[in-house]
Every structure is written in structure tokens, then in C-alpha cells.
Amino acid sequence: MSAAPTLNKLQRLWLCEAIRLREERAGPLEDGEANRQVRAAGGDLAARIERRALLLAERDGQVQALRHWYQGAQLALLALVLLALLGGAGLALAALGDGLRPVNVFWALGSLLGVNLLLLLGWGLGLLLGGDHAGALGRLWLWLSDKLARDARAAQLAPALLLLLQRQRLGRWALGVLTNGLWLLSLTAALASLLALLVTRRYGFVWESTLLGGDSFISLTQGLGALPALLGFAVPDAELIRASGDTALSGEAARHSWAGWLLGVLVVYGLLPRLLLLLLCLWRWRRGCATLRLDVELPGYGLLRERLQPSSERLGICDVAPARLHQPLAGSRALDSQGALLVAVELDPRRPWPPTLPQGVGDAGVIDSREQRQHLLEQLTRFPPARLAIACDPRRSPDRGSLALLGELARSAASTRVWLLPAAPGESIDSARLTDWHNALDRLQLAHSDSAPLSWLESGHD
Structure with a gap:
């Protein structure tokens, strides 16, 4: 998700009101990534509500x-x-x-x-x-x-x-x-x-x-x-x-x-x-x-208080799924990023992992659960890497949840590559499923390869 667009005060409050009306009539929007960025940015409740609305408006095309x-x-x-x-x-x-x-x-x-x-x-x-x-x-x-x-x-x-x-x-x-x-x-x-x-x-x-x-x-x-x-x-x-x-x-x-x-x-x-x-x-x-100000006492904004300015951090809370999901898109975060990181998504536990990593490249482990996903995204929001490699098993189908996760991870780093792991000895990868992965990653505009991006992680070039 890109940074909030530059708009004047009236336009920002206008978009806040538009998002509030939209959620009142169509139900809550999927806002997990936006809420993480808002909490990381800090500020009072009005500033957080405004920033959330601008991020959602930019994501959903309302800007x-x-x-x-x-x-x-x-x-x-x-x-x-x-x-x-x-x-x-x-x-x-x-x-x-x-x-x-x-x-x-x-x-x-x-x-x-x-x-x-x-x-x-x-x-x-x-x-x-x-x-x-x-x-x-x-x-x-x-x-x-x-x-x-x-x-x-x-x-x-x-x-x-x-x-x-x-x-x-x-x-x-x-x-x-x-x-x-x-x-x-x-x-x-x-x-x-x-x-x-x-x-x-x-x-x-x-x-x-x-x-x-x-x-x-x-x-x-x-x-x-x-x-x-x-x-x-x-x-x-x-x-x-x-x-x-x-x-x-x-x-x-x-x-x-x-x-x-x-x-x-x-x-x-x-x-x-x-x-x-x-x-x-x-x-x-x-x-x-x-003198325009955001009225944080409105019912639609009051419901956001605990999500944007929580009294304590709670784990394992799952929001109700919205009736309509947005199309995940990749992106990049060019500012305040440093270092290199390798992370894997839903790997077979029998596969040896991680590979031998060059010096200076961190290992974020394997994401298998919602809690791990939330924890990693919170960390990347605070400390975005300059280079991020995401390892995926192409034997699994590229479902909507996995693609949404790839998009969120990519938006947390300055540059991202997806590593489609080769099959283990004695196993094969279905060509149609591999084509599905290529098409899905192309739509996300994510660079991908079946070769290990370890040199790129270490030096920034192959």
C-alpha cells in the first residue's frame, strides 16, 4: 500500500467522510495493512482516522x-x-x-x-x-x-x-x-x-x-x-x-x-x-x-478507536470478513529501508529450510499461521528491508490469501523478488499450476524466478 496522497485539508476530510459512508452502507472494509501503517505512524486519534481513510481511498481508487x-x-x-x-x-x-x-x-x-x-x-x-x-x-x-x-x-x-x-x-x-x-x-x-x-x-x-x-x-x-x-x-x-x-x-x-x-x-x-x-x-x-476538524465522536469513527489507538496490543483477533475484497497489488517502500531478508510462505515441513544465507541476510522463518503473518508484518512496518525475497512452493495453488500476503509483504520493502522453489528430488511441479503462479505474480507486478536470489539479497544485483 502506497503512502497517503498529498491532498489539502478539505479533500482529506472529504475522503474520510466518503469512507465512513461507504462502511456504514456496505460494511467494514478490509483494513489490516492500513491499520498497521497507521499505528506505526502514531499521532492522535483524528490523525490516525484520517491517515487510514487516505490509505484505503488510495488503495480502492477513491482518490x-x-x-x-x-x-x-x-x-x-x-x-x-x-x-x-x-x-x-x-x-x-x-x-x-x-x-x-x-x-x-x-x-x-x-x-x-x-x-x-x-x-x-x-x-x-x-x-x-x-x-x-x-x-x-x-x-x-x-x-x-x-x-x-x-x-x-x-x-x-x-x-x-x-x-x-x-x-x-x-x-x-x-x-x-x-x-x-x-x-x-x-x-x-x-x-x-x-x-x-x-x-x-x-x-x-x-x-x-x-x-x-x-x-x-x-x-x-x-x-x-x-x-x-x-x-x-x-x-x-x-x-x-x-x-x-x-x-x-x-x-x-x-x-x-x-x-x-x-x-x-x-x-x-x-x-x-x-x-x-x-x-x-x-x-x-x-x-x-x-477551522475544519474531524469529528471523532461520530459513531463510525468511534468504532475505530480500539483498532487504531488500542489500549493494549491483543493477539489472535480476527476481523469479520468483508462482503467484497479488494484486488491485492504489490508495491514498494523506498524510504527508511535497509538490510536484506528471506522469508518463506507455507513450505512443506519436510523441506530443509533455510538455505545457507550470505552474511548480512536475515532469516524471517516460515509463515504458516495468521499470528506469524501479523507479527512479521508488524515488524516490517517498523523496520522495512531494502531487499526482500519470498520463497513459495509452486506445488500449492496461488490462492487469493497467499497473493494478498505477497502483496502486503512486497509493499513493506523497497524491492521484492519471489523465489518459486524447485521441486525436491523425485518430485515434480505441475506445469499448469506453475503457469498460474507466473500469471498471478505478473498481475501483482512482482519479479519472480526459480533460481535462488541469494546473490541479489547480499549485494543488490545478480
Whole structure:
């Protein structure tokens, strides 16, 4: 098993939550090797739980699935960004039209800001009421991320992320960054499109009403324009507003005044609130991420306490077999390794053992029982050898348990070779079974030979 991958704190806790959910729903994972490495590394319980989760996630492919999910999330975000930009341009076109007819200023304003203000109000109420659920944009983004990830191992990642963020009360701020950021892009695109249309076309502006009189529109227009006026945007005077109620004024000053008022209202009541809320959500998100901690009191983590931080070492305990075993893979441990070691697995007791070993090569004996296996693996975890030779009897079938043991032993050494022992005098080895051994060791990516690797053990080369 390789070392825990380098991930940021949020990703590590995210994988912890994904492993916890997976074990809650599918039963305990086979974690003997991971637990040994965790106990050897030490640390408090939270650090041990985190390291165990990362080792299991790396072994079972969930780290790679997380990377695929990130790629899918980026593609989904890109799609939403494009949708926001196109939507913003569409808002500007819907507000101003083709220029052949006068623009009703309040219909235009409603087209530009109506939906935005309604959704902003809904998001604000949800925030005040303590809601932490994914809104429409959040659900769409998560759904697209899962679809674009195309990795069945990523099935637990989205629920794990939501649970982690909800437990830390960060979901609202994450979704706030997403929602306000997309709306800010959309309104920026609307502003840019509005400017482009106003520069390239001539528009006349009117207001129309059956029930409301000119005084009401004067008050409303100047009231909305008060804040934009502080930023230098034009505001139509009372006479201009009253005159625009009958027909679109053709004067250049009137068109400039109404255009400046429309742009100022869009900036002040559309872009600025979204920008400020985006900065607020981003600040709260980063502050919350800095304080993220693993909740070791959760039931799924509490069960790991004795296995990862035992009060005393106990021998002979056998975990319940999981419903689904992982495919054992070999590997190497390049750091903190020294010396050479020979070990045999399930040899016939009548075979003379060990052979005469060169000086400096240790003999780890023959592994015949679970207790011997556990003891040797614990020792190799603490003191990994630079070279390890594993002797196997090819007359036995390469069963799953033996191959899993070879993989664990190989991951405890910097370099490993398997010695397929020749038959004793008067005996023979079945060719089909020997082929099975070769194929199995090739799948494990373990070097193997039927000649004694004693020179390699002594010097590191044949």
C-alpha cells in the first residue's frame, strides 16, 4: 500500500467522510495493512482516522475518483459559466429590443433585475432561516459534476461533501459563492451587452401607465437613481421624466440621461449586491475551511478507536470478513529501508529450510499461521528491508490469501523478488499450476524466478 496522497485539508476530510459512508452502507472494509501503517505512524486519534481513510481511498481508487469528480465539477462549472454569460446577454437584448420601438424603462429594468432580485431575496431568507440545502443552481452543479465524472467509485463523494459541509455549516457559504458568482457573471455580461447595444443603436425611452400618474414615476425614478447618482450616473430631472410619459424624446440629452440611469440602476442594485455577497461568502468559506476538524465522536469513527489507538496490543483477533475484497497489488517502500531478508510462505515441513544465507541476510522463518503473518508484518512496518525475497512452493495453488500476503509483504520493502522453489528430488511441479503462479505474480507486478536470489539479497544485483 502506497503512502497517503498529498491532498489539502478539505479533500482529506472529504475522503474520510466518503469512507465512513461507504462502511456504514456496505460494511467494514478490509483494513489490516492500513491499520498497521497507521499505528506505526502514531499521532492522535483524528490523525490516525484520517491517515487510514487516505490509505484505503488510495488503495480502492477513491482518490482517483475524487480527481475525476473534480474534473467533472470543473466542466460543470464551465457549462454554468457559459450559461450565465449567454443568459446575461439575453437579458440585455430582451430589455432593449431591436431599437425599432421605444424602450419602456421600467419593463427594461424588470427584465434586467426582476428574476435576480427575487432569487436574491429567496437566498437571503434561506440564509436568515438557517437553511443549508442546495438551491437549484447547487443541485444542477452537483448533478452535472456526477454525470461528467463518469466514475462509479465517485458515487459516495457528492453525499459525503454535502454532509461534511452541512455538519460544519459551510454548505450555505459554498453555495453562496457559486450562486452569487454565477449571477455576478450574468449581470456583468448583461451590463457589457447593454453598453454595446447603447453604443451601436439609437434607443428612445418612455414610461407608460394607466393607473399611475407622472408624479409617481418622478418619485420612483429619482428614488432609484439617488444611489447611482452618488457614483456619477445620470438621473433624469422631473421635466424630462414627465415628458417621457407621452412619447420617446428624440433629443440626445434625454437619451443619454435615461441610458445612464438604466446603467446606474443595474450596477447599484444588481452587480454591487452580488459582488458584496460573493466576497462575504468567500470570506466565510475560507474562514470555515481553516477551522475544519474531524469529528471523532461520530459513531463510525468511534468504532475505530480500539483498532487504531488500542489500549493494549491483543493477539489472535480476527476481523469479520468483508462482503467484497479488494484486488491485492504489490508495491514498494523506498524510504527508511535497509538490510536484506528471506522469508518463506507455507513450505512443506519436510523441506530443509533455510538455505545457507550470505552474511548480512536475515532469516524471517516460515509463515504458516495468521499470528506469524501479523507479527512479521508488524515488524516490517517498523523496520522495512531494502531487499526482500519470498520463497513459495509452486506445488500449492496461488490462492487469493497467499497473493494478498505477497502483496502486503512486497509493499513493506523497497524491492521484492519471489523465489518459486524447485521441486525436491523425485518430485515434480505441475506445469499448469506453475503457469498460474507466473500469471498471478505478473498481475501483482512482482519479479519472480526459480533460481535462488541469494546473490541479489547480499549485494543488490545478480
